[in-house]
Amino acid sequence: EPEVTQTPSHQVTQMGQEVILRCVPISNHLYFYWYRQILGQKVEFLVSFYNNEISEKSEIFDDQFSVERPDGSNFTLKIRSTKLEDSAMYFCASNGGVGLGEQFFGPGTRLTVL
Amino acid sequence: KNEVEQSPQNLTAQEGEFITINCSYSVGISALHWLQQHPGGGIVSLFMLSSGKKKHGRLIATINIQEKHSSLHITASHPRDSAVYICAVSGDDMRFGAGTRLTVKP
Numbered sequence: 001e002p003e004v005t006q007t008p009s010h011q012v013t014q015m016g017q018e019v020i021l022r023c024v025p026i027s028n029h030l031y032f033y034w035y036r037q038i039l040g041q042k043v044e045f046l047v048s049f050y051n052n053e054i055s056e057k058s059e060i061f062d063d064q065f066s067v068e069r070p071d072g073s074n075f076t077l078k079i080r081s082t083k084l085e086d087s088a089m090y091f092c093a094s095n096g097g098v099g100l101g102e103q104f105f106g107p108g109t110r111l112t113v114l
Numbered sequence: 115k116n117e118v119e120q121s122p123q124n125l126t127a128q129e130g131e132f133i134t135i136n137c138s139y140s141v142g143i144s145a146l147h148w149l150q151q152h153p154g155g156g157i158v159s160l161f162m163l164s165s166g167k168k169k170h171g172r173l174i175a176t177i178n179i180q181e182k183h184s185s186l187h188i189t190a191s192h193p194r195d196s197a198v199y200i201c202a203v204s205g206d207d208m209r210f211g212a213g214t215r216l217t218v219k220p
Contacts, residue, residue, distance in 0.1 A: 033208070043157070043200065043210040056207045089155055102147060102159035103208075110155075 002026045004106035006092050012112045016081050021109045023075045023092030032075045033093040033103065034067065036060070043091070049075065082113045117141045120201050120211035127218050133188040135214045137201030140182065148175050148186050149200040151213065157200070160186070191218045 005024045013019050025032050034046040048055040049067055064080045075094075079086055089110050093103040119138045127133055137146070148160040161168050161175040163184070168175050172191075177184040188195055196218050201211040 035208070037155075042212045043202070045207045045209070048207065058207060091157060102162040104159065105149075105157040107156050 002104075004092055004094055004104050006090075006106035006109050008109060009107065010110045010112070012114065013082055015084055015113055019079050019082055019111060021077045021079075021090050021092075021111070023077075023106055024073055025075055025092065025094030026104055027073070029094035029096050029104070031055070031095050032067075032069070034077045035091045035093065036088040037091065037108075038085075038088045046077070046090075079111075082111075084113050087111055087113045116212070117209045118201055118203055118211040120199075120214050122214060123212065124215045125217070127191050127216070129192055129218055129220050131191050131218075133191050133195070133216065133218075135186045135199050135201075135216070137184045137186070137211055138182060139184075139201075139203045139209075141203065141205065141209065143203040143205050145204050146177050146184050147202040147204065147208075148184075149202060151198040151200055153197070160199075188216075191216075193218045193220050 004026060007022045011019055032049040035043050036046055037043045045058050047057045047061045047067055066078045068076050089108045091108045092106040095103045117140050121136045145162050145164045147162050150158045150160050163175055163177050172189045174187040196216055198213040198215050200213045203209050
């Protein structure tokens with residue numbers, strides 16, 4: 001069964017460093033999403049991406065964040081200068097399109113900023 | 115006030131019991147999602163619904179659009195159902211409830 005994959009499973013970085021979180025969505029899906037979950041808190045929407053551009057973004061998704069689909073298969077989330085409060089689990093998800101079924105979530109990347 | 119409210123926050127049941135988790139929302143939506151988050155953190159989509167009722171195995175989800183309310187039911191609960199169940203609503207973006215932690219004891 002097709003699945004969304006994410007790498008790495010755990011990333012540890014120093015404050016101020018740049019990190020890139022990688023996702024491979026399901027191959028025929030059209031919409032891609034990033035979410036984060038700070039430990040002990042609820043899941044929060046970061047951004048949605050369609051047709052090589054951002055569809056929607058939350059107020060969390062400020063200038064330090066960017067997303068890219070560099071090669072038609074990977075979908076990346078870059079955090080330019082990490083802060084302690086960026087420590088969280090980051091989930092990627094994809095679906096076939098708005099109204100075209102549920103989202104499929106990746107296993108998540110746990111980001112720890114020291 | 116949270117846009118998506120779930121109740122209860124925590125629920126402990128004995129194996130075999132019928133479980134109900136409730137979700138109320140205050141924003142306009144195109145669909146409502148029920149998700150299951152396992153202890154390891156992974157999230158699985160259980161249902162996406164915009165009206166009526168859906169059933170998958172022992173799980174049933176209902177939604178009342180007029181009342182902005184949804185329920186997730188688990189019949190004949192089993193210890194392997196122990197997880198956090200999350201209600202989320204989608205419109206332009208996705209808004210999540212805080213989750214209901216379900217523990218089913220053998």
